[in-house]
Amino acid sequence: MDLTLWQYQFRIIMLGDSTVGKSSLLKRYTENMFLESINQTVGVDFYVHFLEVELGVRVKLQFWDTAGQERFRSVTRSYYRNSVGGLLVFDITNRASFDRIKDWHTEVCERVQPHKVLFVLVGQKSDRDAAGERAVSREEAEKLAGQLGMPYLEASAKTGHNVKESFELLARRVYQGLLSGEVELQEGWDGVKCAAPQALQLQRASQATASKASNSNKKCCG
Numbered sequence: 001m002d003l004t005l006w007q008y009q010f011r012i013i014m015l016g017d018s019t020v021g022k023s024s025l026l027k028r029y030t031e032n033m034f035l036e037s038i039n040q041t042v043g044v045d046f047y048v049h050f051l052e053v054e055l056g057v058r059v060k061l062q063f064w065d066t067a068g069q070e071r072f073r074s075v076t077r078s079y080y081r082n083s084v085g086g087l088l089v090f091d092i093t094n095r096a097s098f099d100r101i102k103d104w105h106t107e108v109c110e111r112v113q114p115h116k117v118l119f120v121l122v123g124q125k126s127d128r129d130a131a132g133e134r135a136v137s138r139e140e141a142e143k144l145a146g147q148l149g150m151p152y153l154e155a156s157a158k159t160g161h162n163v164k165e166s167f168e169l170l171a172r173r174v175y176q177g178l179l180s181g182e183v184e185l186q187e188g189w190d191g192v193k194c195a196a197p198q199a200l201q202l203q204r205a206s207q208a209t210a211s212k213a214s215n216s217n218k219k220c221c222g
Contacts, residue, residue, distance in 0.1 A: 006050065006060040009193040010174050011082055012167075013064045013117075015104045016089035017097040021124040023065055024157035025089065029167050030063070034158050051168060053175045061171055080111045084183060084191035085118050085174045087166065090141075092123040092154065093133040098141065105148055115189055118177055119150040120170040127156040179207050 014022040023045065027033045030047045047063040064079050088104055090097040101121065108117055123141050128134065138154065145152035151169060155162035177183035178192060181204060185194055194200050 006058045009060040012085040013083040020091040028157040028163045082190040089122045095135040098136045121145040121152045123154040126154040
């Protein structure tokens with residue numbers, strides 16, 4: 001394994017109803033491209049992107065773009081278990097796609113046990129807000145995200161607004177979860193791959209020491 005390519009690999013799954021713009025978000029992020037008309041995903045498509053999550057730490061992001069239609073659900077469900085991150089996407093002009101976010105979240109959480117998936121909620125097609133097409137307010141989307149324990153961003157694959165931020169927020173959230181121990185490497189699970197597990201152990205030990213020192217200083221200065 002060539003350690004110069006990446007230290008970690010994260011598998012990220014795209015979730016949400018059909019036509020909310022999951023594939024468009026991925027194309028904008030990985031290829032900086034937007035197509036007004038795009039074929040609906042059949043089954044699962046794959047994308048790869050590399051990101052430096054912090055200085056000197058390179059991550060390979062493997063994206064699984066799942067079909068939103070019910071008839072493909074038996075195929076897409078098989079990919080949940082080997083994912084460490086999920087981008088939950090709805091269309092801000094489509095109320096029904098927002099109302100089904102809880103169902104998507106519940107379905108994934110039930111099927112990934114005993115593993116854990118970290119999420120970011122994304123309201124897609126924010127460019128249509130100015131035209132008065134919004135059907136879901138930012139406030140209620142933020143409230144749902146809070147209830148589900150995840151951050152919320154509004155993005156537009158068409159303009160590029162918050163696309164990079166959405167994916168990188170999720171990647172960094174997974175990375176921090178890995179350092180804190182919230183996400184655990186496990187044999188037979190492909191959600192996270194680590195090129196040098198020993199280095200991760202050293203990073204965790206260093207972070208724990210720094211955290212203890214910080215807490216000690218707070219007590220002294222309190």
